[in-house]
Amino acid sequence: MNISRRQLMILLPAAAVAWESVMAGTPEDAPNYKMTGHWWGMLIDIDKCIGCGNCVRACQTENDVPDGYFRTWVERYHRTDWPMTGSGPITTNPLIAPEVISPDGGKEGFPVATDESGKYFFVPKLCNHCADSPCTQVCPVGATFISPDGVVLVDQTYCLGCAYCVQACPYGCRYIHPKKEVADKCTLCYHRITKGLTTACCEACPTGARKLVDLKNPNDPIHAFLKTHSVQVLKPQMATGAKLFYNDLDGSVR
Amino acid sequence: MSVFKDTGHLFRFAGLFVLAFLIFLVVRHYVVPKSFGQYGHYRGAAIGEIAARPVKFAGHETCEMCHSDVAEKKKIGKHAQVNCEACHGALASHADDPATVTPVLPDTAVLCARCHTASAAKPKGFPQVDPASHYQGTPCKTCHQPHSPGIDAGGAK
Secondary structure (H helix, E strand, O other), X not given: OOOOHHHHHHHHHHHHHHHHHHHOOOOOOOOOOOHHHOOEEEEEEHHHOOOOOHHHHXXXXXXXXXXXXXXXXXXXXXXXXXXXXXXXXXXXXXXXXXEEEOHHHHOOOOOOOOOOXXXXXXXXXXXXXXXXXXXXXXXXXXXXXXXXXXXXXXOXXXXXXXXXXHHHOOOOOOEEOOOOOOEEOOOOOHHHHOXXXXXXXXXXXXXXXXXXXXXXXXXXXXXXXXXXXXXXXXXXXXXXXXXXXXXXXOOOOO | OHHHOOOHHHHHHHXXXXXXXXXXXXXXXXXXXXXXXXOOOOEOHHXXXXXXXXXXXXXXXXXXXXXXXXXXXXXXXXXXXXOHHHHHOOOHHXXXXXXXXXXXXXXXXXXXXXXXXXXXXXXXXXXXXXXXXXXXXXXXXHOEOOOOOOHHHHHEO
């Protein structure tokens, strides 16, 4: 076939238009779910957490999280008593240097504590689903993003595995999946919450220490809770717009 | 016309430039997914793909559709707030196909200890026992009915 330059100039844009119609199609969304009607977050009640590790196991089961990696994990803090003996100045500050343990992410629970001194508490951690997330801002290819309903997600077919986002997360909530070699993180069980279910960790929590919240739902008990409780987010000075709310969080938590 | 004399090389270059731009457009159409930019600087279809992943925890509402008797018993007991799959594990497969997928009954001697083993680290109001001295190896369900465990509340077997 002989094509002159003139014919080629006409054919190419025509081919481009034709290809566009071939590639056209709407992304499949979960039926009966309106992304614009939700703004997801989570409430964690420190006073209720018993450190059983049910959430960590449930998350691993639900999301096929590889061993040794965590989308959610539990830390046990021990804020020791102030050293009251000695004549010199007190050089250790338990509020600044608490003892923190998280054996295997707390998956199998924690060793029994017999030392009654100081203050113990458990801090479940997971992605804060920040509204102004540092991790999504550093992605060079647009593989991680904040969905219109406020969930920080990773498009694993698009991710290069460069791990910029892993470094950018101030909460340490991302990892590179050892098999897929792409960024992996908590999806706030997006496949569940879009179907009207709660997250796997909330479903498995025996004490109700974790609660999925929808900040756009006027009937969500979170609104009343936030009015009457002392609720904090982690690292507020980083202005990440974190939506993981901690009730009665101790000042020593980092 | 003298202005355009000996300018053929410029037009040829411009033509090449236009051609390269068109090729760029065609390649771009080919490599950039259709839904990219639908909601922002990412592939919009990814949201649907993530939402389409299979569910493994059925959720207590699903369990209660068939096991309403257990739900009633649990509602009045101390475990009212504990969801079914917190103890029984992820059972969406059982809910999807109850005939072939039979859940294994958890061993209460292990299961109960996960939450109720006494530790100074746990919140003081949470019921805790020292397994060694409390039941000395006897399975918990010998005395406590797990769905409504309080002995004084008629939950004892």
